[in-house]
Amino acid sequence: MLELAILGFLYDTPLHGYELRKRIAALTGHVKPVAESTLYPAIKRLEKAGLLDRATEPGSVAAPRHVLSLTEAGRRELHRRLAEPDPRDISDENRWFTVLAFLRHLDDAAAQAGVLRRRLAFLEEPASFFYDGDRPLRAEELDDPFRRGVLTIARATSRAELTWLRETIASLGG
Amino acid sequence: MLELAILGFLYDTPLHGYELRKRIAALTGHVKPVAESTLYPAIKRLEKAGLLDRATEPGSVAAPRHVLSLTEAGRRELHRRLAEPDPRDISDENRWFTVLAFLRHLDDAAAQAGVLRRRLAFLEEPASFFYDGDRPLRAEELDDPFRRGVLTIARATSRAELTWLRETIASLGG
């Protein structure tokens, strides 16, 4: 998820680590903060894998900046991660939102629609958080008000997203 | 999140690891699967910390079961984790849902309302995923249909949850 965000932001324009940190904080930080001690090693990983280039520039304010840019391999890797997301990227909303935030970088509309269709299939499966044996329970069947809340919220999300997915897939010519 | 689920399920009734695994899979597994090799070490951690007791029983079908039950310290720890959730438990929906799934174990209605109020405060803060400088952007201001989708879905979730939170806090006498 973090690596996808790094690749996604750098696809648009080269950035140094500190600026990257601020952009990632703006994107997902209010929900899932990312520590500096997570970001810098992640940058090193991607650099070591040949996906990033580093160019040292004199710092405009303080210490020298390491301006990062995607290599050709990095651009390909971003496309690969967007076109063939991990199952977790589909099911986990945090990761899914990160995919959506950068899906425009996949310039093929059919490939974009394919990714949306995978999320659609996931949401259309009958699933709950609470079961009676194998049968998924509905909000109305629960006594616990907090568990009822979980289902109420999840259902609202699911409805909004299903509507949006179907519209968007249609508008992509899928 | 995993540890909270273990403590939460065992609060109701003793269970062996394999059954615990199935319950956790039913609760959060469709969104965020938990591997066996994550569960068993987590059980050991909690046991080592004195929160769990283990009693070996002959297996009803196959290998002998290790039936796990909460110690008094384990019950206190669950209450503590529910009453004073980590900030991440409030902001991250996956973790928040786990808190909600077991919040009924906190028998004090005022404490329950306090936890809901923390989530309410988080949702009432003006936040987005995308910004123009410091100003959070609305869905309508975005050209990118995928990013617009993120905000559309997030807004639907937020609205449903705000309504539910306010109702539930009121009904708790908060």
Added chain:
DNA sequence: ACGATATACCTCGGACCCGATGTATAGGTA
């Protein structure tokens, strides 16, 4: 002159997580 804050990067240890793999037993099925 002093401290706080922002910029800009980094390391270390410990905790956590996962995939792969292993060890058994029992039941079904080809």
Added chain:
DNA sequence: TACCTATACATCGGGTCCGAGGTATATCGT
């Protein structure tokens, strides 16, 4: 007979993540 699935537990290595702490420079307020 052979294999697959389910039950039930566990370890190992590699990787990821975070909090705490460290190193500088520049700016601003007091």
